[in-house]
Amino acid sequence: MTTPFPNFEVMCETDEGAASGIPIMVTIKMNQRNDYHAIVGLTDDDGKLAVDADVLLAEVKTSLELFPGDYMPVDGTSTAFAQVLEVHAMTVSEIEAALHAYDLWHTVTSYPPDYRSNLEEGFKNLLQQSPRSLSVSISGMNSTPKPVRIKPISIPFPVTAAAHCA
Amino acid sequence: MAFFRYGSVLEHMMIVASAPFRIPNVDRAGKLKLVYFTDVQIASVSAAESALMIGTLNPSGATHPPAYCYEIDLTGCTYTLHGIVAGGTEAEYTTPDQPFVITIHSMVLP
Numbered sequence: 001m002t003t004p005f006p007n008f009e010v011m012c013e014t015d016e017g018a019a020s021g022i023p024i025m026v027t028i029k030m031n032q033r034n035d036y037h038a039i040v041g042l043t044d045d046d047g048k049l050a051v052d053a054d055v056l057l058a059e060v061k062t063s064l065e066l067f068p069g070d071y072m073p074v075d076g077t078s079t080a081f082a083q084v085l086e087v088h089a090m091t092v093s094e095i096e097a098a099l100h101a102y103d104l105w106h107t108v109t110s111y112p113p114d115y116r117s118n119l120e121e122g123f124k125n126l127l128q129q130s131p132r133s134l135s136v137s138i139s140g141m142n143s144t145p146k147p148v149r150i151k152p153i154s155i156p157f158p159v160t161a162a163a164h165c166a
Numbered sequence: 167m168a169f170f171r172y173g174s175v176l177e178h179m180m181i182v183a184s185a186p187f188r189i190p191n192v193d194r195a196g197k198l199k200l201v202y203f204t205d206v207q208i209a210s211v212s213a214a215e216s217a218l219m220i221g222t223l224n225p226s227g228a229t230h231p232p233a234y235c236y237e238i239d240l241t242g243c244t245y246t247l248h249g250i251v252a253g254g255t256e257a258e259y260t261t262p263d264q265p266f267v268i269t270i271h272s273m274v275l276p
Contacts, residue, residue, distance in 0.1 A: 033200075033202070039195050063194060064230065066194065067177060068220060068221055069171075069173070069202045070201065074226075080226040097192070100192075107180070108177075108179045108180050109194060111194075
């Protein structure tokens, strides 16, 4: 499977500056069947995270193996991929849902070794930082066989809405 | 009317590990996803692939073939009929909910 995805860098900021230790989610938009969602890691001390196209492709492969009837493959030739990626910082409730999904699926499908600990750290960081908003910007995108548009999505908060679940 | 879901070996391992048996409606990242199913029971893998254009006959590229057929109970679920699958012969439905599994059938190769 050739990758139709670019490598790129995400910068995450709050209303007060760089947002470190925040989990980033990429939505791979599809024209047919379900969109794919990939949690690609935590932002560093400068609020940055490098996203590797191979990580997105691995998520596609693993999801297809798990739910072959619910997704369409993504390759360089089909029109199933909408050529759009959406990127956003995860909310507290999204992290909780991701942790539940990990507990559901990790015995039958593989996740990166630090996947759960990253989510837990991101959950703690969000509650400690309590940002009023989280925005992302994209840079350093390389070229792909077909043009891909990356849409940064800003998240309005309060992030502590689900703090009772911590 | 009976409804059937065709699933992978991996999904099957998760379903049978937890009771009551339900078809999960969340993806690996915890986001809700639509569950695809049909209204016909097909015994063999190759017949299911050609009827529903899944697995090795997926028009966007081959994927893993289905391994199990679940008869599902849609009580309490909302669902949508999408018509006959493009290139296939059977109808495709989706639900955003988690249907209960009534019976599980291991599919026959090919």
